[in-house]
Amino acid sequence: MIWPRPWGSSHKPLEGYRIVDLCVVWAGPFATMLLADLGAEVIKPENPFVFAPMTRGPMARPPKVLLDNATAWMGGLPRNEPGPHPWNYSPTFVSLYRNKKSFTVDIRRPEGREALRRLIAQSDVVYENNATGTMEKLGVTYDWLRSIRPDIIFVRVPAYGSTGPYSTARALGVHLEGVMGHTLLRGYDDADPSANTAIYSGDYLAGAQGAFAVMAALWHREKTGEGQLIEIAQAENASAMFTQAILDYTMNGIVQKAIGNRDIFGRYPCGVYPAKSPGTAEEMLDRWISIHCTTDEEWEALVRVMGEPAWAREERFATNDARAQNYRELDRLIGEWTATQDDYDLMHRLQAAGVPAAPVLEASRVFDDPHLRARDFFKKQTQLDAGTHEYMGPMWKFPETPVEFYQPPVMLGEHNEYVYRDLLGYSDAEIEALRAAGHITMEYAPDVP
Amino acid sequence: MQAFDDITVLDLTHYIAGPYATRLLADFGANVIKVERPGGDPARRLPPFKGEDDGSGERSGLFFYLNCNKRSIVLDLKSDAGRETLLALADKADLVVESFRPGVMDRLGIGWDVLHARKPSLPLISISNFGQTGPYRDYKVTELVLYGFAGEMYTMGLTEREPVKMAGTAALFESGSAIAVACAGALFASKRFGIGQHVDISLAETHFGGVDRRHATTIAYQFSGRKTLRQAGAGRGMPQGIYPCADGWVDFTNANLYPDRVIDMLGSPEWALDPKYADPLNRLNPEIIDEWNAQFMLWCIERTRREIWAEARRARLLCGPLFTTQDLFEDEHFRNRGFWTKVLHPLMGEIEMHGRPLQMSAGGWQLRRPAPLLGEHTREVLAEMRIPAPLASTVIQGGQP
Numbered sequence: 113m114i115w116p117r118p119w120g121s122s123h124k125p126l127e128g129y130r131i132v133d134l135c136v137v138w139a140g141p142f143a144t145m146l147l148a149d150l151g152a153e154v155i156k157p158e159n160p161f162v163f164a165p166m167t168r169g170p171m172a173r174p175p176k177v178l179l180d181n182a183t184a185w186m187g188g189l190p191r192n193e194p195g196p197h198p199w200n201y202s203p204t205f206v207s208l209y210r211n212k213k214s215f216t217v218d219i220r221r222p223e224g225r226e227a228l229r230r231l232i233a234q235s236d237v238v239y240e241n242n243a244t245g246t247m248e249k250l251g252v253t254y255d256w257l258r259s260i261r262p263d264i265i266f267v268r269v270p271a272y273g274s275t276g277p278y279s280t281a282r283a284l285g286v287h288l289e290g291v292m293g294h295t296l297l298r299g300y301d302d303a304d305p306s307a308n309t310a311i312y313s314g315d316y317l318a319g320a321q322g323a324f325a326v327m328a329a330l331w332h333r334e335k336t337g338e339g340q341l342i343e344i345a346q347a348e349n350a351s352a353m354f355t356q357a358i359l360d361y362t363m364n365g366i367v368q369k370a371i372g373n374r375d376i377f378g379r380y381p382c383g384v385y386p387a388k389s390p391g392t393a394e395e396m397l398d399r400w401i402s403i404h405c406t407t408d409e410e411w412e413a414l415v416r417v418m419g420e421p422a423w424a425r426e427e428r429f430a431t432n433d434a435r436a437q438n439y440r441e442l443d444r445l446i447g448e449w450t451a452t453q454d455d456y457d458l459m460h461r462l463q464a465a466g467v468p469a470a471p472v473l474e475a476s477r478v479f480d481d482p483h484l485r486a487r488d489f490f491k492k493q494t495q496l497d498a499g500t501h502e503y504m505g506p507m508w509k510f511p512e513t514p515v516e517f518y519q520p521p522v523m524l525g526e527h528n529e530y531v532y533r534d535l536l537g538y539s540d541a542e543i544e545a546l547r548a549a550g551h552i553t554m555e556y557a558p559d560v561p
Numbered sequence: 562m563q564a565f566d567d568i569t570v571l572d573l574t575h576y577i578a579g580p581y582a583t584r585l586l587a588d589f590g591a592n593v594i595k596v597e598r599p600g601g602d603p604a605r606r607l608p609p610f611k612g613e614d615d616g617s618g619e620r621s622g623l624f625f626y627l628n629c630n631k632r633s634i635v636l637d638l639k640s641d642a643g644r645e646t647l648l649a650l651a652d653k654a655d656l657v658v659e660s661f662r663p664g665v666m667d668r669l670g671i672g673w674d675v676l677h678a679r680k681p682s683l684p685l686i687s688i689s690n691f692g693q694t695g696p697y698r699d700y701k702v703t704e705l706v707l708y709g710f711a712g713e714m715y716t717m718g719l720t721e722r723e724p725v726k727m728a729g730t731a732a733l734f735e736s737g738s739a740i741a742v743a744c745a746g747a748l749f750a751s752k753r754f755g756i757g758q759h760v761d762i763s764l765a766e767t768h769f770g771g772v773d774r775r776h777a778t779t780i781a782y783q784f785s786g787r788k789t790l791r792q793a794g795a796g797r798g799m800p801q802g803i804y805p806c807a808d809g810w811v812d813f814t815n816a817n818l819y820p821d822r823v824i825d826m827l828g829s830p831e832w833a834l835d836p837k838y839a840d841p842l843n844r845l846n847p848e849i850i851d852e853w854n855a856q857f858m859l860w861c862i863e864r865t866r867r868e869i870w871a872e873a874r875r876a877r878l879l880c881g882p883l884f885t886t887q888d889l890f891e892d893e894h895f896r897n898r899g900f901w902t903k904v905l906h907p908l909m910g911e912i913e914m915h916g917r918p919l920q921m922s923a924g925g926w927q928l929r930r931p932a933p934l935l936g937e938h939t940r941e942v943l944a945e946m947r948i949p950a951p952l953a954s955t956v957i958q959g960g961q962p
Binding site: 319376382489 | 771
């Protein structure tokens with residue numbers, strides 16, 4: 113079969129492999145995005161009668177008051193309006209939906225299940241990260257997939273694994289990270305854990321390693337002809353990030369605690385210091401610079417850039433051990449010095465002297481960074497509903513098989529025609545019947561909130 | 562049989578991100594030859610150590626975790642014999658990964674031009690702080706500096722205080738995972754199409770493009786001009802955020818979307834059934850939210866983390882208890898699932914640690930060997946890779962631990 117190369121003439125590492133994407137929220141879509149960036153054809157079957165929260169946004173049709181009240185990364189839709197198709201341009205997901213295809217189908221009904229069956233027959237991988245039980249309820253089991261395509265690779269990403277008492281627990285990255293210890297290990301060293309913002313580093317790890325696992329399984333299949341079932345218990349996967357804490361406990365019985373911005377390896381100074389700010393934190397105009405000296409030489413260089421203040425030569429800061437002992441006072445004094453300075457200017461001066469330092473960048477400032485511009489990092493994409501915007505670029509630069517953003521964040525049902533007609537071979541009459549039954553559409557059903 | 566057991570990787574990385582990527586390759590079968598400088602990977606000297614640091618470079622738990630399943634050889638790449646040996650090994654490798662500062666490989670005479678001329682299908686993955694090009698090419702980072710600049714750290718913490726990072730070196734582990742994907746991608750391009758290429762990975766770009774909120778805060782600004790406020794968010798929903806309970810803390814998210822499930826979790830107490838809490842507009846009213854949360858906190862404080870989590874699981878709500886590492890270690894769910902694994906190290910004895918990153922039904926994860934002692938496999942690898950005897954003996958005499 114001739115595979116289309118929608119990106120032009122260059123090869124891509126995974127061209128010719130087809131992946132069925134039944135993913136929700138972030139961890140799964142990130143994995144399939146990485147695979148799509150490497151050239152796999154990723155196709156999303158999406159049910160226009162069911163909306164998975166936090167997948168194409170918080171709700172299919174969020175009221176404006178909800179968006180205005182939500183954090184910007186959830187509520188900041190184009191022009192600050194829900195618009196006619198909010199599911200096509202919620203900032204929660206759009207960046208993860210490049211290079212993918214979407215078609216709509218209600219796989220709970222027999223004719224929908226048949227369309228999915230036909231797609232799976234022509235696919236190499238099925239990837240899902242739904243709450244435990246969801247796929248079983250839909251009848252999408254490894255046995256069913258294997259009966260359609262014996263060498264299928266099926267990836268599942270249950271939060272805590274498919275066995276054991278926690279197997280039914282629902283979780284986003286932030287919850288399973290809490291269980292693995294992250295939330296008590298991060299945050300200010302002088303505040304309680306409720307000062308921690310919800311983060312999703314576990315989605316990063318499981319997403320990237322899920323893409324890696326798919327490639328390992330494809331490599332294995334090329335050699336042996338056999339497909340397989342992959343289970344990524346997301347909590348177990350996240351544990352690698354806390355290696356130091358885990359090994360300190362298993363080797364030494366030490367239970368580590370949150371140490372704020374200090375260095376887990378004990379090298380000082382290491383902190384986030386105020387810089388000259390054009391406005392307040394409430395206006396999101398506060399500025400900060402992180403500085404971390406990892407050697408005595410870097411500390412000496414910092415002292416020189418600070419202009420050799422007398423306090424820096426005091427005994428209490430003379431050695432790393434002394435600086436570690438007196439870090440609060442050290443941080444206060446450095447902060448007094450940084451507070452009047454421009455964060456970028458200070459980074460350049462410190463880096464020129466060999467000191468690791470950089471501004472703590474608020475997201476809107478990323479687009480002004482000269483280094484990212486020089487590396488041509490941002491990619492402009494135009495989506496019919498959202499308009500033209502600059503998106504974050506790819507993870508890596510492959511010169512001979514470049515990651516290209518050839519398909520902008522995919523709209524619901526954008527590839528109905530391609531999937532039903534070209535790929536699955538449905539006739540005009542069959543397509544009309546599926547459309548009449550509500551399978552083929554570019555909108556969520558009116559009663560989906 | 563393991564997925565990548567036909568692959569040989571020449572691993573010139575050190576510290577955390579690169580070695581974590583090559584450990585994933587090794588975990589799934591790759592023959593990873595870790596090339597260390599005389600004195601070894603600096604991560605050998607990073608804590609936690611088992612007991613006291615004796616200066617041997619063989620007691621770091623971090624180094625141990627990052628380098629299981631690899632073999633170590635020591636080469637002085639500044640010597641002719643070291644360089645020649647490296648090039649001879651590269652001729653037989655399927656992938657070379659390095660994390661020197663940009664320009665160092667070229668100065669050592671083992672850069673992309675040299676490798677590519679010798680073996681056109683061989684990919685080289687170069688990992689650096691900001692990439693091989695651009696004005697910050699030579700800038701330094703550490704976990705804090707990297708994540709503060711490139712990751713979504715600005716919005717972490719309390720509005721009135723400084724932004725605060727993730728734990729430990731989580732950001733470098735994230736980068737390592739993204740690098741492992743690039744390694745596999747480069748192997749596919751090489752194997753399927755004979756393409757060798759010099760892949761440029763900027764640690765910063767692995768965070769600017771990362772899934773943990775940065776992708777969303779940046780495009781939200783592009784879309785709407787809105788910026789994301791730094792705030793913790795506790796108590797801003799019904800329920801939402803981190804709450805104290807009888808023996809610690811529990812974390813809830815998006816429970817607002819499922820009011821019926823919340824009532825079910827609480828056991829349908831009278832206060833929670835008050836119709837005013839069911840009104841969608843009331844549910845966005847801060848005063849009503851505060852009033853509801855005051856009641857909810859009383860419910861939490863009478864229950865343990867595990868009790869609350871069990872009720873939340875039953876009611877199908879997004880919730881997680883905050884565990885310490887000790888809680889995790891003692892937890893029966895993970896222990897019974899076989900999450901923990903034990904490895905014997907020749908100097909440290911038995912080490913128990915977190916095991917498989919994921920489970921494959923064929924060709925999957927195996928722990929085949931502990932992390933290597935410095936230069937433990939120099940002789941073995943040089944012989945196996947058929948490095949000519951005079952060269953091998955020069956390398957070995959030139960300095961092994």
